[in-house]
Amino acid sequence: EESQRLSESGREMFLRISRSARNMGQMITDMLELLRVVQVELExxxxxxxxxxxxxxxxxxxxxxxxxxxxxxxxxxxxxxxxxxxxxxxxxxxxxxxxxxxxxxxxxxxxxxxxxxxxxxxxxxxxxxxxxxxxxxxxxxxxxxxxxxxxxxxxxxxxxxxxxxxxxxxxxxxxxxxxxxxxxxxxx
Structure with missing residues (x-):
């Protein structure tokens, strides 16, 4: 909603922050999956x-x-x-x-x-x-x-x-x- 108020440079930074947050979320999900795999008891x-x-x-x-x-x-x-x-x-x-x-x-x-x-x-x-x-x-x-x-x-x-x-x-x-x-x- 506020993107029109941002400069081109501001929009670019915001997109970079947004992409980084998504990547960090995926990394956390992947790490939790790895932890589950290592800890789960084998059957x-x-x-x-x-x-x-x-x-x-x-x-x-x-x-x-x-x-x-x-x-x-x-x-x-x-x-x-x-x-x-x-x-x-x-x-x-x-x-x-x-x-x-x-x-x-x-x-x-x-x-x-x-x-x-x-x-x-x-x-x-x-x-x-x-x-x-x-x-x-x-x-x-x-x-x-x-x-x-x-x-x-x-x-x-x-x-x-x-x-x-x-x-x-x-x-x-x-x-x-x-x-x-x-x-x-x-x-x-």
């Missing part, structure tokens, strides 16, 4: 990872109907269904964000029996592996905020959940070649 059970992956794909699919999410056969895992759903959701959401700008974006969920690891792969912008050590750090981003939205918390949450299950998480990529995020879990 490991045998999980149908294929069904879980289909449920995640179905819930995230409407965000980008032009982006197919392909789910392969995934072996059962021993884990907490709520937390592992979050792992898949965070990884698929990232894959969607980073491949959305492709002419034919794609996301795949699968399992490699030789590595005993699940994966989420995309054909997006990828990243330089020289910077991969930063991937799972809190508030770490490899791409400018203007390119892809996010606060740099999702992969940190993924790593903590997978490690709490006794597994490990890693990534492979090259600029312009998409990315594959791998994670291992105890077998059911």
């Amino acid at each position: 490991p059970r045998p999980l149908d990872m294929t069904a879980l992956a289909h449920a995640v794909a179905e819930s995230l699919g409407p965000q980008a109907p032009q982006l197919p999410i392909e789910v392969g056969e995934l072996p059962e895992a021993l884990g907490d269904a709520t937390l592992l759903r979050q792992v898949l959701s965070n990884l698929v959401d990232n894959a969607m964000k980073y491949s959305r700008q492709q002419a034919e974006p794609r996301v795949w969920l699968g399992h490699d029996p030789a590595l005993h690891a699940y994966f989420v792969r995309d054909n997006g912008m990828g990243f330089d592996m020289a910077r991969a050590a930063k991937l799972f750090g809190l508030f770490q981003r490899l791409h400018a905020n203007s390119e892809v939205p996010g606060m740099g918390v999702g992969l940190a949450i993924v790593q903590r959940i997978v490690e709490r299950h006794g597994g490990r998480v890693w990534a492979e990529s090259a600029p312009g070649q998409g990315a594959t995020f791998w994670f291992s879990l105890p077998r059911a």
